[in-house]
Amino acid sequence: MDSVLIPEGVSRCSAKKFFLWTLPWILILIWGAVSAVLCLWKALNQTNMSNIFAFALWIVFDLGLIALGAGAFFTGFLTYIIGKKELKDIINAAVIIGFICYSGAMAILGIDIGQPLRGWFIFWHANIHSMLVEVSFCITCYLMILTIEFLPIILENNKLEEIKPARLFGKNLHSIMAIFAATGTFLSFFHQGSLGGMFGVMYARPFAARGGFYIWPWTFFLFILSAIATGPCFTILIVRITEKLTKKKLVPDRAIQFLAKLSGILLSIYIVLKITDTVSWICTEAHKAGLTFMDFYKEGPYGIWLPITEIGICGIIPAILLVVPKFRKDPKWLTIACILNCIGIVLNRFSFIIVTLAIPVLPFERFWSYLPTWQEWGIALASIAYGVLIFSLAYRYLPVFPKEKELNPIS
Amino acid sequence: MTPFSFEWQWDIGHIIFFGFLYLVLTIVGLGLSWAGLKTVLQLLGLMWERDLEEH
Amino acid sequence: MKHEHNKPLHRYGMVIDLDKCTGCGTCVVACASENNVSVRPDESDKKRFISWMQLYMITNGKEYPYTEVCYIPRPCMHCEEDGHGNPHPPCVSVCVATATRVDINTGIVSQIPTRCIGCRYCQAACPYHARYFNWWDAYFPKGKGLERYLSPEVSVRMRGVVEKCTFCHHRYMRAKRKAEAEGRRELKEEEYITACTEACPAGAITFGDLNNPKHKVSQLIKSDRAFRLLERLNTKPKVYYLSSKEWVRRMADNYLPEELKPVKPLALRR
Numbered sequence: 001m002d003s004v005l006i007p008e009g010v011s012r013c014s015a016k017k018f019f020l021w022t023l024p025w026i027l028i029l030i031w032g033a034v035s036a037v038l039c040l041w042k043a044l045n046q047t048n049m050s051n052i053f054a055f056a057l058w059i060v061f062d063l064g065l066i067a068l069g070a071g072a073f074f075t076g077f078l079t080y081i082i083g084k085k086e087l088k089d090i091i092n093a094a095v096i097i098g099f100i101c102y103s104g105a106m107a108i109l110g111i112d113i114g115q116p117l118r119g120w121f122i123f124w125h126a127n128i129h130s131m132l133v134e135v136s137f138c139i140t141c142y143l144m145i146l147t148i149e150f151l152p153i154i155l156e157n158n159k160l161e162e163i164k165p166a167r168l169f170g171k172n173l174h175s176i177m178a179i180f181a182a183t184g185t186f187l188s189f190f191h192q193g194s195l196g197g198m199f200g201v202m203y204a205r206p207f208a209a210r211g212g213f214y215i216w217p218w219t220f221f222l223f224i225l226s227a228i229a230t231g232p233c234f235t236i237l238i239v240r241i242t243e244k245l246t247k248k249k250l251v252p253d254r255a256i257q258f259l260a261k262l263s264g265i266l267l268s269i270y271i272v273l274k275i276t277d278t279v280s281w282i283c284t285e286a287h288k289a290g291l292t293f294m295d296f297y298k299e300g301p302y303g304i305w306l307p308i309t310e311i312g313i314c315g316i317i318p319a320i321l322l323v324v325p326k327f328r329k330d331p332k333w334l335t336i337a338c339i340l341n342c343i344g345i346v347l348n349r350f351s352f353i354i355v356t357l358a359i360p361v362l363p364f365e366r367f368w369s370y371l372p373t374w375q376e377w378g379i380a381l382a383s384i385a386y387g388v389l390i391f392s393l394a395y396r397y398l399p400v401f402p403k404e405k406e407l408n409p410i411s
Numbered sequence: 412m413t414p415f416s417f418e419w420q421w422d423i424g425h426i427i428f429f430g431f432l433y434l435v436l437t438i439v440g441l442g443l444s445w446a447g448l449k450t451v452l453q454l455l456g457l458m459w460e461r462d463l464e465e466h
Numbered sequence: 467m468k469h470e471h472n473k474p475l476h477r478y479g480m481v482i483d484l485d486k487c488t489g490c491g492t493c494v495v496a497c498a499s500e501n502n503v504s505v506r507p508d509e510s511d512k513k514r515f516i517s518w519m520q521l522y523m524i525t526n527g528k529e530y531p532y533t534e535v536c537y538i539p540r541p542c543m544h545c546e547e548d549g550h551g552n553p554h555p556p557c558v559s560v561c562v563a564t565a566t567r568v569d570i571n572t573g574i575v576s577q578i579p580t581r582c583i584g585c586r587y588c589q590a591a592c593p594y595h596a597r598y599f600n601w602w603d604a605y606f607p608k609g610k611g612l613e614r615y616l617s618p619e620v621s622v623r624m625r626g627v628v629e630k631c632t633f634c635h636h637r638y639m640r641a642k643r644k645a646e647a648e649g650r651r652e653l654k655e656e657e658y659i660t661a662c663t664e665a666c667p668a669g670a671i672t673f674g675d676l677n678n679p680k681h682k683v684s685q686l687i688k689s690d691r692a693f694r695l696l697e698r699l700n701t702k703p704k705v706y707y708l709s710s711k712e713w714v715r716r717m718a719d720n721y722l723p724e725e726l727k728p729v730k731p732l733a734l735r736r
Binding site (some may be wrong): 054055122131198209288294364 | 538562
Binding site (some may be wrong): 123124125126128129133134137141144145147164165168169172173175176179180183186390 | 412416419424425428429432435436438439442443445446447449450452453
């Protein structure tokens with residue numbers, strides 16, 4: 001039915017099967033759309049956010065998505081600027097994942113702010129001292145760049161390629177991709193950092209507050225490092241899931257192994273720095289505020305299991321698995337390492353957002369609980385459903401994996 | 412915010428911050444324009460004909 | 467209108483005497499009606515209600531007959547620093563749209579609801595929970611006459627924006643206009659006071675210029691009984707409290723286990 005749109009020389013499932021695959025995701029998208037309409041129409045009382053939990057599930061998803069989407073800029077940087085040729089086999093997937101993560105995060109943010117129609121105030125009345133302004137500037141510009149990076153891949157579609165101007169435009173854009181990749185790297189570096197800085201500069205919130213270098217709190221550097229350590233792992237994970245679902249080998253091992261090894265090294269450095277930062281935070285910022293380490297982990301479900309899981313189980317273990325060649329080369333261990341690494345970064349963002357707000361600073365303030373409503377889950381899960389749909393469509397109709405034909409010859 | 416806005420201040424923060432914003436926007440704009448212009452010129456057959464023959 | 471040392475000319479502040487406060491809540495009501503604070507059909511949802519002046523009740527945790535109770539009215543602290551030595555409150559530097567500012571002439575931390583985009587970063591940055599988000603459209607019960615009592619001097623906030631105590635800034639503007647009309651440059655002490663100060667039946671709240679040695683507040687803050695909330699965070703609040711009870715003063719801040727010894731010897735004892 002849609003065979004004219006499918007890239008030449010590759011096999012794809014039937015249109016019916018594909019439709020059935022997309023159906024559950026479409027249903028989640030509809031759930032998200034209903035939630036979004038409710039939130040925009042009836043205001044944010046549709047959520048369980050409160051004056052205590054000013055940031056909640058959506059911001060966790062936003063920060064998680066942006067951290068996981070860091071694979072796009074980092075792989076782009078390595079491919080176009082450093083010139084790692086083997087990454088050409090995975091760069092398209094990385095770009096599409098990045099585009100999905102960033103556009104999804106932006107869409108959630110659009111609903112999360114109380115007055116979405118005033119979103120442009122961030123640019124027009126910008127307070128340049130706010131880390132969030134830097135984040136907004138950079139993610140908006142970076143989303144433009146990701147769109148530009150995605151465009152040539154879309155224009156390589158069988159049918160679109162027949163349109164001469166589109167084909168030429170795509171090729172011309174592709175020829176100057178290094179410029180966009182460099183700009184994207186610059187932007188990503190700063191917004192990943194500023195997202196961390198956002199929490200580090202909350203000096204009156206002892207759980208988040210950090211010292212730092214010049215105007216940048218240590219979280220600025222830790223967030224950059226953790227994002228580039230996890231982003232490639234998320235790209236690998238998505239590629240592996242796609243390979244499992246399609247029962248095909250899509251990316252040559254050398255690209256995967258290169259990214260995994262790099263991730264492992266970066267993650268190891270990050271974990272060492274993260275532990276150092278945590279210890280120094282207990283001894284300085286928390287101590288100064290009159291709080292001990294355990295004071296932060298005694299309320300509600302936010303116990304000591306959080307830092308243990310984040311740094312230990314989802315930090316040290318994947319770092320070892322990724323660095324030791326024996327484990328890295330074993331597809332099973334590699335997948336486990338990638339999953340743990342991704343969970344670790346999301347837990348890190350979760351802690352900085354939720355635990356910071358959940359722990360009362362005033363000694364006589366009570367602890368309040370928070371559980372998201374179905375509207376909040378709807379919008380958050382819709383970002384995932386949207387991602388699955390975009391990636392599925394891209395895989396089906398676009399030449400996402402350049403080596404697919406070579407690795408899976410049709411007999 | 413532009414240097415003509417009432418809130419604008421000629422301090423180092425504003426210059427760096429908005430300098431980079433407008434620089435990035437310029438790069439994106441020029442990049443897109445360059446690709447667009449090259450496409451138009453190729454289509455009109457004015458330039459880069461050799462590129463065209465390759466495809 | 468700046469001093470040589472880059473210090474504001476006036477630093478309006480508040481002193482709340484907790485020994486006098488009976489917890490009657492008049493300040494809360496006076497504040498809400500003065501500032502057109504929106505109500506809800508059900509005000510029991512304390513996570514999402516709006517009360518610029520919030521009343522906390524604390525106890526010493528002892529069994530009867532040794533139980534002691536203290537009420538802490540908590541307006542916006544109008545902090546002077548962000549806790550890192552920067553000369554602005556924690557909420558001001560984080561605001562994306564410059565919707566909250568410190569007035570250099572008065573030290574009052576303002577909020578511009580029409581400019582607020584509702585990102586709530588300021589709420590996250592404030593350790594005192596002094597900032598409130600409008601989770602609903604502004605609501606004043608119909609047919610009960612509440613809308614006829616709205617103050618024309620304060621605009622009603624729309625949904626999706628953050629609001630907070632402004633030290634009744636409109637009263638400052640009103641007093642300034644009057645002084646200007648009378649050809650005076652300086653305000654008298656009683657000319658500008660907040661609605662909560664005026665309403666307190668126990669006279670527990672004092673308001674004035676902390677920079678002016680003649681104002682009562684600047685004398686009160688030198689008292690041995692004076693303390694501020696979360697002083698260790700170094701946000702330098704301009705709202706001070708007075709209490710002769712040590713357990714109350716201890717409740718105002720967090721202490722490490724090894725610090726559990728008397729904070730500050732008290733000259734004045736009951």
